Amino acid sequence: MKIDPSNPADLSAQIAGAIRDAIIGGDLIVDERLPSEAELADHFDVSRPTVREALKRLAAQSLIRTQRGASGGAFVNRLSFENAYAQQITTSTLLLSMNAVSFDTACEARFALERACSPLSALRRTADHLATMRAEIHRQQQPGLTDEAFCASDVAFHRALVDGAGNPVLSYQLAGAVEAMQPLMNMITFTARSREAIVALHTELADAVEAGDAQTADSVLVRLEDYTRTLAGDVMAARTAKANG
Amino acid sequence: MKIDPSNPADLSAQIAGAIRDAIIGGDLIVDERLPSEAELADHFDVSRPTVREALKRLAAQSLIRTQRGASGGAFVNRLSFENAYAQQITTSTLLLSMNAVSFDTACEARFALERACSPLSALRRTADHLATMRAEIHRQQQPGLTDEAFCASDVAFHRALVDGAGNPVLSYQLAGAVEAMQPLMNMITFTARSREAIVALHTELADAVEAGDAQTADSVLVRLEDYTRTLAGDVMAARTAKANG
DNA sequence: GACTTTTAAATGTCAGACAATTAAAATCTG
DNA sequence: CAGATTTTAATTGTCTGACATTTAAAAGTC
Numbered sequence: 001m002k003i004d005p006s007n008p009a010d011l012s013a014q015i016a017g018a019i020r021d022a023i024i025g026g027d028l029i030v031d032e033r034l035p036s037e038a039e040l041a042d043h044f045d046v047s048r049p050t051v052r053e054a055l056k057r058l059a060a061q062s063l064i065r066t067q068r069g070a071s072g073g074a075f076v077n078r079l080s081f082e083n084a085y086a087q088q089i090t091t092s093t094l095l096l097s098m099n100a101v102s103f104d105t106a107c108e109a110r111f112a113l114e115r116a117c118s119p120l121s122a123l124r125r126t127a128d129h130l131a132t133m134r135a136e137i138h139r140q141q142q143p144g145l146t147d148e149a150f151c152a153s154d155v156a157f158h159r160a161l162v163d164g165a166g167n168p169v170l171s172y173q174l175a176g177a178v179e180a181m182q183p184l185m186n187m188i189t190f191t192a193r194s195r196e197a198i199v200a201l202h203t204e205l206a207d208a209v210e211a212g213d214a215q216t217a218d219s220v221l222v223r224l225e226d227y228t229r230t231l232a233g234d235v236m237a238a239r240t241a242k243a244n245g
Numbered sequence: 246m247k248i249d250p251s252n253p254a255d256l257s258a259q260i261a262g263a264i265r266d267a268i269i270g271g272d273l274i275v276d277e278r279l280p281s282e283a284e285l286a287d288h289f290d291v292s293r294p295t296v297r298e299a300l301k302r303l304a305a306q307s308l309i310r311t312q313r314g315a316s317g318g319a320f321v322n323r324l325s326f327e328n329a330y331a332q333q334i335t336t337s338t339l340l341l342s343m344n345a346v347s348f349d350t351a352c353e354a355r356f357a358l359e360r361a362c363s364p365l366s367a368l369r370r371t372a373d374h375l376a377t378m379r380a381e382i383h384r385q386q387q388p389g390l391t392d393e394a395f396c397a398s399d400v401a402f403h404r405a406l407v408d409g410a411g412n413p414v415l416s417y418q419l420a421g422a423v424e425a426m427q428p429l430m431n432m433i434t435f436t437a438r439s440r441e442a443i444v445a446l447h448t449e450l451a452d453a454v455e456a457g458d459a460q461t462a463d464s465v466l467v468r469l470e471d472y473t474r475t476l477a478g479d480v481m482a483a484r485t486a487k488a489n490g
Numbered sequence: 491g492a493c494t495t496t497t498a499a500a501t502g503t504c505a506g507a508c509a510a511t512t513a514a515a516a517t518c519t520g
Numbered sequence: 521c522a523g524a525t526t527t528t529a530a531t532t533g534t535c536t537g538a539c540a541t542t543t544a545a546a547a548g549t550c
Contacts, residue, residue, distance in 0.1 A: 069543025
C-alpha cells in the first residue's frame with residue numbers, strides 16, 4: 001500500500017485510492033481493522049488530518065466504518081445490498097437530473113430492464129410479492145390520491161414485480177432504474193381516466209404473474225411502456241402549446 | 246442547509262448530508278460554487294477540518310470538484326455517465342465479491358439484462374459497434390491468449406453489444422453487471438474446445454445483430470448463458486472432486 | 491468472584507499556522 | 521493607451537499540537 005510522494009497533489013485522494021485498491025484486491029478482508037489514523041499517518045508520511053480526509057472518502061462509499069474508543073478504529077465494511085441500493089438510487093437519480101436524459105430514453109431503459117425480470121418473476125414470485133402488488137393496485141384506485149402518492153405506489157408495485165424474480169443482483173440493478181424515474185414521472189399529471197387505464201394494466205400484469213404467464217406479462221409491459229410514453233408526450237405537447245400561446 | 250447541533254456525533258457526515266440534499270433537491274445547481282471552507286465552517290459553526298472532511302465525502306461521490314487558488318473553491322459537479330460507470334462498476338464488483346453471490350445468480354442477472362438490450366441493439370447498432378464485436382471475436386481466436394485476456398475480450402464484446410442499443414441509461418446500468426462478472430468469469434479455465442464454442446456463439450450473435458434479427462440474437466444469448474453455466478458447473482465439480490479426493 | 495473504578499487507546503473536533511496555487515488587480519514599459 | 525509584468529489577495533492543501541469523547545480492557549475493591 002503505497003502512494004506517490006513526488007505528486008504532491010491530492011494526497012488524501014491518493015491514500016484513499018491505495019486503501020480502496022487494497023480492499024478491492026482482497027488484501028484487506030471484510031471486518032478487518034485498518035491501522036489507526038496515527039499509524040497510517042506515519043506509514044504514508046502525512047499528517048493525521050490528511051489521513052482522516054482519506055478515510056472519510058472511503059466511508060462515503062460505504063467501504064469502511066469507524067468505531068470510537070479503545071479497540072476502535074476503521075474496519076472494512078461488508079457492502080450490503082441495502083447500502084448498494086441506496087448508492088445506486090442516488091447516483092441514478094443525479095445522473096438523470098443532471099444530464100438532460102430524455103423521458104423516452106429513461107422510459108425505454110426502465111421497461112427494457114423490467115421486461116428482463118418479469119419472466120423470472122412469473123416463475124418465482126412468492127405470495128408476498130403478489131400481495132404487495134395487489135395492495136398497491138388497490139391504493140392506486142383511491143380517489144383522493146395525489147399524483148406524487150400515485151407515482152410512489154407505482155414504484156412500489158414495480159419494485160415488488162422486480163423483487164419477485166428472486167435475484168438480488170437484478171433487484172439491485174433495477175432499483176436504480178425504477179426509482180430514478182420517479183422525479184420524471186412526477187411531472188405527469190394523472191387524470192382519473194389515465195389512472196384507470198394504468199390500474200387496468202397493473203391488474204392484468206398481476207394476473208399474468210399470478211398465473212405464471214410470462215408471455216402475457218411481457219405484452220402488458222410493452223403496452224404500459226407505450227401508454228406511459230403517450231402520457232408524457234401529451235404533457236410535453238401541452239407545455240409547448242402553453243409556451244407558444 | 247442546516248444540521249442538528251444537539252447530535253454531536255458525525256458532524257462531517259451531517260454537513261455532507263445537508264449539502265448532498267441541497268444538490269439533489271436542486272438548491273445547488275451544476276457548476277455553482279459552494280461557499281468557501283471558511284464560510285461553511287462559520288455557517289455550520291464548526292472548524293475548517295470538519296468542513297473539509299464533509300467536502301471530501303462529497304468529492305468521493307463525484308458530487309463536487311475543487312479548484313485551488315483565487316476564485317477557486319468547491320463546485321457542484323455534473324455527474325457524467327463516465328463517472329457513473331466507474332462508480333457502478335466498483336460498487337457492483339464489491340457487492341459480488343463480498344456477499345457470496347452464487348455464480349448462477351450473477352450469471353442469470355447478467356444475461357437477463359443483456360437480453361433486454363439485444364433487441365434494441367439489433368435495431369440500432371452502428372457500424373462501429375459491429376466492427377468492435379468482430380474485432381473482439383477475432384482476438385478471441387488467437388492461440389496464445391491467456392484466460393484473463395479472453396475474459397477481457399469477452400467483456401469488450403458484450404459491452405459493444407450493449408452500447409449498440411444506443412441508450413446511455415441502459416449502458417450505464419449494464420456496465421456494472423457485465424464488468425462485475427469478470428472476476429467470477431476469471432475463475433473459469435477455458436479449454437481450446439470451449440473457446441471454440443464461445444467464439445461460434447459470438448459469431449452467430451454478431452451475424453444476428455448485423456442482420457437486425459432480434460429473435461435469433463435472443464436465442465443465442467440463451468444458449469450462451471446455458472453454456473457459461475455449464476462451464477462454471479464443471480469447474481465447481483472438478484474442485485469438489487479434487488477437495489474430496 | 492462480581493462489581494466498580496481507573497486507565498489507555500482510539501476517533502472526533504478545534505485553533506492557528508504556513509505552503510501552494512491561481513485569478514484579478516496594480517504596476518510598469520514601450 | 522495597450523500590452524506585458526509584478527503584486528496581491530483569496531482559496532484550497534497540509535501540518536502541528538491540543539483537547540474532548542468514547543469505549544474496552546486492566547486494575548482495584550468488597
